[in-house]
Amino acid sequence: MDRPTPNTPADGKASTPAGEGAGYSTTSKSGIAMDRTIEKPRRPLKTVMYAAAGLLIFTLAAWQILEAGGGRALKVQSDRIAVSTVITGTFEDFIPVRGRVTPLKTVFLDAIEGGRVDRVLVEDGTIVKAGDPIVVLSNTNLQLDVTRNEALVTEQLNNMRTIELQLEQNRLDHKRNLNDFNYNIRRLTRLAARQRELVTKGAVAVSLFEDTEDELAYNIARRDLTLESQATDARLQEQQLVYLRESSEQLQANLTIARANLENLNVRAPVDGKLSGFSVEVGQSITRGGRLGQIDDPSNYKLSADIDEFYLGRVDLGQTAVFERGGTDYRLTVAKIYPQVTAGQFQVDMEFKGGQPDDIRRGQTIQTKLTLGDAEPALLIPNGAFYQDTGGAWLFVVNNDGTEAVRRPVRLGRRNSRYIEVIEGLEAGEQVVTSPYTSYRDMDRLKLD
Numbered sequence: 001m002d003r004p005t006p007n008t009p010a011d012g013k014a015s016t017p018a019g020e021g022a023g024y025s026t027t028s029k030s031g032i033a034m035d036r037t038i039e040k041p042r043r044p045l046k047t048v049m050y051a052a053a054g055l056l057i058f059t060l061a062a063w064q065i066l067e068a069g070g071g072r073a074l075k076v077q078s079d080r081i082a083v084s085t086v087i088t089g090t091f092e093d094f095i096p097v098r099g100r101v102t103p104l105k106t107v108f109l110d111a112i113e114g115g116r117v118d119r120v121l122v123e124d125g126t127i128v129k130a131g132d133p134i135v136v137l138s139n140t141n142l143q144l145d146v147t148r149n150e151a152l153v154t155e156q157l158n159n160m161r162t163i164e165l166q167l168e169q170n171r172l173d174h175k176r177n178l179n180d181f182n183y184n185i186r187r188l189t190r191l192a193a194r195q196r197e198l199v200t201k202g203a204v205a206v207s208l209f210e211d212t213e214d215e216l217a218y219n220i221a222r223r224d225l226t227l228e229s230q231a232t233d234a235r236l237q238e239q240q241l242v243y244l245r246e247s248s249e250q251l252q253a254n255l256t257i258a259r260a261n262l263e264n265l266n267v268r269a270p271v272d273g274k275l276s277g278f279s280v281e282v283g284q285s286i287t288r289g290g291r292l293g294q295i296d297d298p299s300n301y302k303l304s305a306d307i308d309e310f311y312l313g314r315v316d317l318g319q320t321a322v323f324e325r326g327g328t329d330y331r332l333t334v335a336k337i338y339p340q341v342t343a344g345q346f347q348v349d350m351e352f353k354g355g356q357p358d359d360i361r362r363g364q365t366i367q368t369k370l371t372l373g374d375a376e377p378a379l380l381i382p383n384g385a386f387y388q389d390t391g392g393a394w395l396f397v398v399n400n401d402g403t404e405a406v407r408r409p410v411r412l413g414r415r416n417s418r419y420i421e422v423i424e425g426l427e428a429g430e431q432v433v434t435s436p437y438t439s440y441r442d443m444d445r446l447k448l449d
Helices: 030-034 045-070 140-201 206-264 386-390
Strands: 073-076 083-085 087-091 094-103 106-110 115-120 133-138 266-268 273-276 291-296 301-308 320-325 328-342 345-353 365-371 376-382 394-398 404-409 411-415 419-424 431-433 445-448
Touching: 087 419, 140 206, 206 266, 301 328, 301 365, 386 394
Parallel strands: 073 445
Antiparallel strands: 083 431, 087 376, 094 301, 094 365, 106 291, 115 133, 133 266, 273 291, 301 345, 320 328, 320 365, 328 345, 376 419, 394 404, 394 431, 404 445, 411 419
16 A cells, blocks of 8 residues: 655645644655764774783784894994904913013021121122121120020039939948948858857857847848838939939030020021122111021022913923023923912912023013913814903804804813814804903894994
């Protein structure tokens, strides 16, 4: 059934047909329903913020991934670093050592006893012979000590002589008493024998015979007691005499030492040589054991050198050092090692073998080359300042196209003034950065510009 179409006036206003009630729909206006404008919905601000946050998180994640894969990088100008090539060659195991020329033998001249300088007999730098007088000292206290020691020795000797005399007197007294007792014993023995026969015949009273036997027994007992007393006195006095003799000998030795010290106030040269470091003046007080100077061997020298403590375990006695002078190579050997480390260095003494230069002087410094081991083929890199920054544990290795240097762990071995031995981590032909790493020791990559 066709629905009636309402009339549309010229003004565009629709009229309601007559007879239609309220239930008739008025929404079927042909022009208005088809031309209605649909507005676009607005995006809220929250959506934009979520999108920005997501983009930021994505960017950070990507940066972290790149950072984890490539590490920390720093752009470096290529002309500001030194790049060296790993080579195969012969490693000469030596270190440069600068030594000071010192006398081979030195005898220090010390004052055994202190005192006042009375006379100075020689000057510093004089060539002296053993026994030559150098300086004369005086010491009143030492002279008084010598006098007191002499008095004590004399007293002790007198005591010893007195005891020896007493011992001899006691020995003679005991000997005299023993002679008397032996005489009485022999006499009474004969008398008792005669009286025993007469008693049996009734010619002598029994009481008289008994008195004779009692007197004989008394003399025998006194003789035994005298023998025991003589042995005891002799033993005790002999022990005392031994003690006094030992004391006397000790005092005599002390007196000898004191007299020698008194004689040592006249200071003499102990050996032949050149007197140096001698600067005493008349009237100066010298303490006991004070250093007066020293006497050096004037013709034979050695080198005293300070070496870095890194090589303490590798330097050994008998190792050879060489230096060139006037077109001639001179050899030295390590003769003494002082293990004390001072300021990161230890000291060694090296002696000349096969001759020494004629024109060297005490205090002069000489550059030598100390050999630590035999020459061997090895991978080598030039010695550089990087070693102080890495300790030889890692290096920056340049890639093939030379655009960057990547940090790589390595193991380095021996080193000399020119090269460092490569044990593992590098191959021949690779290039490494050998300049200082102070500015980028925390970096993983260097981008070479």
